Amino acid sequence: MVTVSEVQTEAQFEEVAPKKPWTQIAVDLSRKQPLGVFGLAIVVAMIIAAALADVVAPYNPLQEHFDSMLSGPSEDYLLGTDEFGRDILSRLIYGSRTALLVGFVCAIVGSTAGLVLGVASAYFGGLFDLMLQRILDVFMAFPLIILALAVVATLGPGIENVMIAIILPFIPQCARVVRSNALAIREIPYVDAARALGFSDARIILRHMVPNVMAPYLIMLTTFLGQAILLEASLSFLGLGVQDPIPAWGLMLTNASEFFEGAPWVAIYPGVAISLSVFGFNLFGDSVRDVLDPKLRSR
Amino acid sequence: MNEAQAQAGSDYGSQFRGQVSNETLITVKGLKMHFPITEGVLVPRKVADVKAVDGVDFFIRKGETLGLVGESGCGKTTTGRCILRLEDPTAGEILYDGKDICQLNNKELIDVRKKIQVIFQDPYSSLNPRMKIGDIIGEPLKVHGIIPDEAKRRERIGYLLGRCGLHPDFADRYPHEMSGGQRQRVGIARALAMEPEFIICDEAVSALDVSIQAQVINLLEELRDEFKLTYLFISHDLSVVRHICHRVAVMYLGHMVELADCDELFDHPMHPYSQALLNAVPIPDPDLEKTRAHTIIKGEIPSPINPPPGCVFHPRCPLAVDSCKKNIPDFREVRPGHWVACTEV
Numbered sequence: 001m002v003t004v005s006e007v008q009t010e011a012q013f014e015e016v017a018p019k020k021p022w023t024q025i026a027v028d029l030s031r032k033q034p035l036g037v038f039g040l041a042i043v044v045a046m047i048i049a050a051a052l053a054d055v056v057a058p059y060n061p062l063q064e065h066f067d068s069m070l071s072g073p074s075e076d077y078l079l080g081t082d083e084f085g086r087d088i089l090s091r092l093i094y095g096s097r098t099a100l101l102v103g104f105v106c107a108i109v110g111s112t113a114g115l116v117l118g119v120a121s122a123y124f125g126g127l128f129d130l131m132l133q134r135i136l137d138v139f140m141a142f143p144l145i146i147l148a149l150a151v152v153a154t155l156g157p158g159i160e161n162v163m164i165a166i167i168l169p170f171i172p173q174c175a176r177v178v179r180s181n182a183l184a185i186r187e188i189p190y191v192d193a194a195r196a197l198g199f200s201d202a203r204i205i206l207r208h209m210v211p212n213v214m215a216p217y218l219i220m221l222t223t224f225l226g227q228a229i230l231l232e233a234s235l236s237f238l239g240l241g242v243q244d245p246i247p248a249w250g251l252m253l254t255n256a257s258e259f260f261e262g263a264p265w266v267a268i269y270p271g272v273a274i275s276l277s278v279f280g281f282n283l284f285g286d287s288v289r290d291v292l293d294p295k296l297r298s299r
Numbered sequence: 300m301n302e303a304q305a306q307a308g309s310d311y312g313s314q315f316r317g318q319v320s321n322e323t324l325i326t327v328k329g330l331k332m333h334f335p336i337t338e339g340v341l342v343p344r345k346v347a348d349v350k351a352v353d354g355v356d357f358f359i360r361k362g363e364t365l366g367l368v369g370e371s372g373c374g375k376t377t378t379g380r381c382i383l384r385l386e387d388p389t390a391g392e393i394l395y396d397g398k399d400i401c402q403l404n405n406k407e408l409i410d411v412r413k414k415i416q417v418i419f420q421d422p423y424s425s426l427n428p429r430m431k432i433g434d435i436i437g438e439p440l441k442v443h444g445i446i447p448d449e450a451k452r453r454e455r456i457g458y459l460l461g462r463c464g465l466h467p468d469f470a471d472r473y474p475h476e477m478s479g480g481q482r483q484r485v486g487i488a489r490a491l492a493m494e495p496e497f498i499i500c501d502e503a504v505s506a507l508d509v510s511i512q513a514q515v516i517n518l519l520e521e522l523r524d525e526f527k528l529t530y531l532f533i534s535h536d537l538s539v540v541r542h543i544c545h546r547v548a549v550m551y552l553g554h555m556v557e558l559a560d561c562d563e564l565f566d567h568p569m570h571p572y573s574q575a576l577l578n579a580v581p582i583p584d585p586d587l588e589k590t591r592a593h594t595i596i597k598g599e600i601p602s603p604i605n606p607p608p609g610c611v612f613h614p615r616c617p618l619a620v621d622s623c624k625k626n627i628p629d630f631r632e633v634r635p636g637h638w639v640a641c642t643e644v
């Protein structure tokens with residue numbers, strides 16, 4: 001028998017522990033994740049270039065200089081010019097707008113749609129879960145680029161259709177990962193507590209389950225950023241994406257394929273831009289995963 | 300039900316355990332909860348049932364605390380989850396204030412859910428880690444429009460925290476900044492927020508260490524008296540049950556085997572399983588512990604997928620006779636207020 005009577009009934013009001021300042025967290029992070037911070041730097045540089053393109057770019061990306069077509073890197077044209085005499089540096093800087101627009105819109109829309117579908121699928125379970133998962137299976141059966149190609153072939157080229165084509169294969173990927181996490185969370189008592197308190201299904205999904213699958217969601221989101229940029233470049237390269245004369249890195253590579261033997265700079269710099277941005281997003285995504293994954297956190 | 304029992308309950312209760320009225324608050328009749336085991340990917344078909352709860356009857360009076368004890372997997376928690384409608388029972392009735400909870404639609408259920416609350420076992424997983432304590436406690440008040448005004452709600456949250464022995468400043472903290480005992484107090488405050496009549500304490504103190512256990516039990520007792528609460532106290536800790544409960548029910552493999560007043564059950568257990576269960580409680584004195592006779596029941600608990608026919612306890616029962624293998628024993632009232640599911644006592 002517990003000798004309850006001898007114990008003080010009113011617990012002492014306990015002291016509240018002080019909070020860690022966020023600057024300290026930021027310093028700790030850059031020490032623990034140097035590659036991630038490097039990746040973040042590339043991403044931030046890209047965002048600045050895109051935002052300030054009008055100020056940073058030396059020329060109008062559409063302006064054609066017929067007196068200096070396919071001229072190599074020089075003082076006038078830092079990275080050379082293409083077959084119409086357009087400045088490659090300016091086109092790269094403006095092209096980052098296309099890349100970032102497609103990257104962010106596709107990654108955010110795709111992973112968010114996947115997040116809601118995945119959590120709802122896990123929460124409701126039963127027939128709804130079964131049907132939804134089989135439909136997602138159909139989408140996942142196609143290789144990413146083939147599915148995107150099929151969508152663009154159906155809807156026609158153009159930046160909106162390219163984004164739809166990239167978002168579609170992202171949704172099932174994210175939904176699958178989020179669902180498996182949400183299935184575990186579904187069984188945790190605070191979800192039962194929320195049901196016992198009489199909250200609506202939508203509230204339980206959005207307020208109680210979604211915030212707790214943020215880790216896999218953010219990991220998928222950052223992975224998709226790089227993938228989306230690469231996919232957009234691939235589709236543009238195949239002539240199914242953004243159309244000339246809008247500056248886009250994949251498109252610049254396509255046009256360069258005819259001239260790169262004599263003027264390698266027309267192919268190299270857009271290629272470097274694509275690689276570097278995907279590299280940056282992936283490094284950033286990797287360290288986001290390291291930070292958010294509790295299994296890897298205790299280092 | 301009968302006056303002698305109610306009399307005994309209230310006599311004892313007036314001294315230590317609050318007032319128990321004669322009014323029945325909740326009645327459970329023939330409750331069954333079978334979980335199907337399915338096979339097949341595209342077209343799932345049922346291959347068997349896990350009979351977690353298989354025909355349980357009891358009632359709880361207003362202001363009463365009913366203890367529900369039994370070993371792991373006997374269906375205690377599932378019974379509690381059925382009353383909360385976190386599971387949809389396979390069969391049976393759960394009458395709350397005369398209404399069958401199992402038949403209510405979602406809208407009607409919300410009214411009942413305001414009155415029935417739950418305190419969970421694990422204080423670490425029962426609070427949403429992404430919400431502040433104030434939001435956890437205040438959310439039901441906001442969602443159900445009980446206190447729509449922000450400032451008044453904060454005041455109420457502060458009061459609830461204070462009543463549960465926490466500083467009101469905890470409202471701005473996250474659960475991970477708190478200890479297990481503190482979190483359990485938050486769980487209690489959340490359960491109290493909607494001013495319920497009935498609280499299911501599902502192993503509410505099992506995860507806490509002994510000194511904190513005692514504090515939380517005392518808190519539960521105070522709240523019972525202050526807010527006229529009724530508890531279903533699910534536990535495997537018999538000493539805690541004996542301290543807090545008016546009546547105690549013993550479950551085994553989805554069946555209720557014995558139900559009696561707390562002292563009656565602890566002093567004169569009649570069902571052989573209850574006897575063995577009480578006998579297994581260690582005496583906190585090594586010398587006494589060495590000398591006393593243990594009755595250890597043979598074998599393992601059978602699978603709830605394929606429970607034994609007849610009385611579920613017969614394969615392990617020292618009193619079993621041939622008829623036990625065929626006939627399911629009635630849950631009968633052997634003495635006033637003392638119910639046993641055994642033909643041999």
